[in-house]
Amino acid sequence: MKWQQQRIQHIRYGLTPLPFGTLLPMVATSYMLGTVNWMHKLRVQISEKDIIGMPKTLEEIKAMQPFEFQNWVCEKLLARASRRMVGDFGIDGWLIDGRPLQVKQSENIGRNVVDNFETAIRRVNKDKGIIVAFSFSRGTYEEVARAKLHEGLEIGLKTAEEILREE
Numbered sequence: 001m002k003w004q005q006q007r008i009q010h011i012r013y014g015l016t017p018l019p020f021g022t023l024l025p026m027v028a029t030s031y032m033l034g035t036v037n038w039m040h041k042l043r044v045q046i047s048e049k050d051i052i053g054m055p056k057t058l059e060e061i062k063a064m065q066p067f068e069f070q071n072w073v074c075e076k077l078l079a080r081a082s083r084r085m086v087g088d089f090g091i092d093g094w095l096i097d098g099r100p101l102q103v104k105q106s107e108n109i110g111r112n113v114v115d116n117f118e119t120a121i122r123r124v125n126k127d128k129g130i131i132v133a134f135s136f137s138r139g140t141y142e143e144v145a146r147a148k149l150h151e152g153l154e155i156g157l158k159t160a161e162e163i164l165r166e167e
Contacts, residue, residue, distance in 0.1 A: 055072065055164075056164075057164075058134075058160065058161050058164060061160050061164065062105075062134065062160075064105070066105055069103065069105045069160075070092050070093070070103045070105075073092075073093070073101070073103045073132050073160070073163065074092075074093045074101070074103075076163045076166070077093075077095060077101065077130070077132075077158075077163065078095070078096050079093040079094055079095045079096070079101050080093055080094045081093045082094070089120055089123060090102060090116050090117055090119065090120030090123075091120050091124065095130065098126070099126065099128045099129050099130060100117075100120060100121055100124060100126055100129040100130075101129065101130050101131075101132065102117050102120070102129065102130070102131045102132070103131075103132045103133075104131065104132065104133040104134075105133070105134070106133055106134060107133070107134045107135045108135050108136070108137050109131070109133040109135070109136045109137065109140055110137050110139055110140060111137070111139035111140055111142070111143040113131065113133075113140065114131065114140055114143040114144055114147065114155060115143065117129060117131055117155060118147055118151070118153055118155070121153060121155070122153075127152055127153055127154065128153070128154040128155070128156075129153075129154075129155055129156070130155070130156040130157075130158055131155060131156070131157055131158070132158050132159070132160065132163065133157075133159065133160070134159060134160050134161070135159060136157050136159070140157065141157070144157060
């Protein structure tokens with residue numbers, strides 16, 4: 001039981017034990033979430049709220065580095081992040097059901113983002129996908145409706161705040 005308490009303490013302080021007994025600061029959100037899942041399998045009661053450094057507010061999420069934000073979104077949506085960090089042809093990740101995911105760390109995302117994502121969806125022979133951002137413009141919602149009505153593409157829009165509230 002002592003090793004479980006020690007492991008929880010390390011996670012709470014954002015530290016990871018290495019095989020030779022050294023602790024290093026952890027900044028990788030995905031590692032922390034993976035460790036929480038590992039702890040659950042061992043029947044240790046711990047949640048993301050127990051981890052110091054995990055984002056708990058929208059302000060903390062907005063302060064994340066771009067790829068850290070992308071990884072956070074992928075982890076929360078149970079998606080696999082794209083292997084390519086740049087030049088990913090508009091697809092930042094793949095949901096469990098095979099739908100493409102695009103992540104934008106911006107507010108008031110415009111119609112052009114949906115236009116570009118429509119092209120990315122077609123390029124991979126899909127007809128559904130999700131875009132995540134902090135907020136969307138009215139034109140974005142209009143373009144999503146147009147794409148569904150005229151082209152049969154189902155594009156979901158999800159805000160980071162919605163993902164944060166899903167915990």
